[in-house]
Amino acid sequence: MESMGTKIKAQDFSVFYGDFQALRDITVDIPIHHITSIIGPSGCGKSTFLRAFNRMNDLIPNTSNQGQIFLDDQDLSGIDVVELRQRVGMVFQRPNPFPKTIFDNVAYGPRAHGLRDRAKLAEIVERSLRDAALWDEAKDDLDKSGLALSGGQQQRLCIARALAVEPEVILMDEPASALDPIATLRIEELIQTLKKNYTIVIVTHNMQQAARVSDYTMFFNMAEDRAGYLVEYGPTKEIFTRPQEKLTEDYITGRFG
Amino acid sequence: MSAPVSEVQLERRTAQQASGDLARRKFSQRVAFAFFWLAGFLAVAALIWIIGYVMVQGLKIINLEFLTTRPAGGVSGEGGISTTIVTPLYLVVLTIAIATPLGVGAAVYLVEYAGEAQRESRLVSYIITVARTGIEILAGVPSIIFGLFGFALFVSALKLKFSLLSAGLSGACLILPVIIRTSEEALLAVPRSYREGSLALGTTKWQTVVSVVLPAATPGIITGVVLSVGRIVAETAIFWVTLGGSYRLPTSLLSSGRSMALHVYMLASETRAFDKAMGTAAILITTIIVLNLIINYTSRRFAARMMGRNR
Secondary structure: OOOOOEEEEEEEEEEEEEEEEEEEEEEEEEEOOOOEEOOOOOOHHHHHHHHHHHHHHHHHHOEEEEEEEEEEEHHHHHHHHHHHHHEEEEEEEOOOOOOOOOOHHHHHHHHHHOOOOOHHHHHHHHHHHHOOOOHHHHHHHOOOOOHHHOOOHHHHHHHHHHHOOOOOOEEOOOOOOOOOHHHHHHHHHHHHHHHOOOOEEEEOOOEEEEEEEEEEEEEEEEOOOOOEEEEEEEHHHHHOOOOOHHHHHHHHHHHHH | OOOOOOHHHHHHHHHHHHHHHHHHHHHHHHHHHHHHHHHHHHHHHHHHHHHHHHHHHHHHHOHHHHOOOEEEEOOOOOEEHHHHHHHHHHHHHHHHHHHHHHHHHHHHHHHHHHHHHHHHOOOHHHHHHHHHHHHHHHOOOOOHHHHHHHHHHHHHHOOOOOHHHHHHHHHHHHHHHHHHHHHHHHHOOOHHHHHHHOOOOOOOHHHHHHHHHHHHHHHHHHHHHHHHHHHHHHHOHHHHHOOOOOOOOOOOOOOOOOHHHHHHHHHHHHHOHHHHHHHHHHHHHHHHHHHHHHHHHHHHHHHHHHHHOOO
């Protein structure tokens, strides 16, 4: 990818669920401080690939990997998983705030990492909520339950919660698919502002969304044996205007998927 | 060519059939509805009748003196029930204090950690399967069996005599399976998304369990504790063989005592004071209802606050 820095690098990376191969030989460089989207039809392994970056797949019994993923040239399998997840945050498909107050939701990560100083926590909570564009709506309700917020607000709360840990990378697994169009737009705007400080990888079902928000796009497809593979990867503009592969063109023009 | 049945006619015929069918379906719906209504009515009526009868019979004997003097014994069942009201409270505190940490701990292990351990070792997997089956079986064992066990182990072998401690330990064994199973259910009901959300922030599994999973499961766990409190207050046989039957108020963990339910049994079986048994029973039922209401209310408040339905 030209001359910019690489944040995450996958090399011949495959994932297996038991005997079933879910991903085959993915090799890709994800650039630092940009937004990279992963698109493709259902079941093509987009989420599996994303969840490999913070080793969430480890939670599923009988998964195994082949090949390597590097974060800043460090092999993920050599990083302690708890430390890795501090460096690589995640926002899930369905907003999943904890049944705690808004303040406690955002302060959860820093507290878990040992921060006790109330003033410092309050500062982190405010900064994270501001960065997640939720501060103005939530500043008077910090002691209200996070579950009392609307769906879009809940998702921004989850983003704030991830930001509070000060990760280097933020993974987003279809972060707007459970939201209405207006809330979706707000999340997309937010993602744009976040790329200054974070490397963002976003899985999306929505091709317009990939085209709108991302700098680079990976297109995944499913092989005959249902294993996912990378068809094409490049700057989003090129993928959407001059795809190299016939398959990519068929997909983005809606001929399948 | 003979004229075939026209399509219009055919349609009309099926429409008629459908409306006849609909009437039949509506009728069976009405029959079923009446049956369920009757079943519900009979069940509730039976309950109200029992409680009402005990209350009416009991109220005849209940007065301040009855509540505040201690039983005096004898074949005529002299005295009141003061000490038998206090003793079960001691018992409840003791059993809950013993069984809750153990039960919740076991449930956390079974739900959060057992799966991993089972994948790693065949032997551990086998032990866990046996433990699970054991819990299932123990939950259905009659309380007198726990009583005999408590008598053999705590009262005789460990020389704790008939005492609060023997009764508390035996009672804890009795409610342990209940607490484990309800806590397990409560933990399993915590959405996986909470666990993932917490782990994704770089927390350890233990931090996730303590800070997110257990708080979210607390209302369910409290339900199990409530059920157990009711069980202890209502239990008779197990305390007959572990607590003894002294009228006096227990002064230490090693003194004997008598719970309300046990007193009801004693009065009814060994004295002529059947009216006093009814009076005690009325107080017992009232205690259980009040306990349930209080705990129900607090756990609901707690759940509501968690879910953000009110401030």
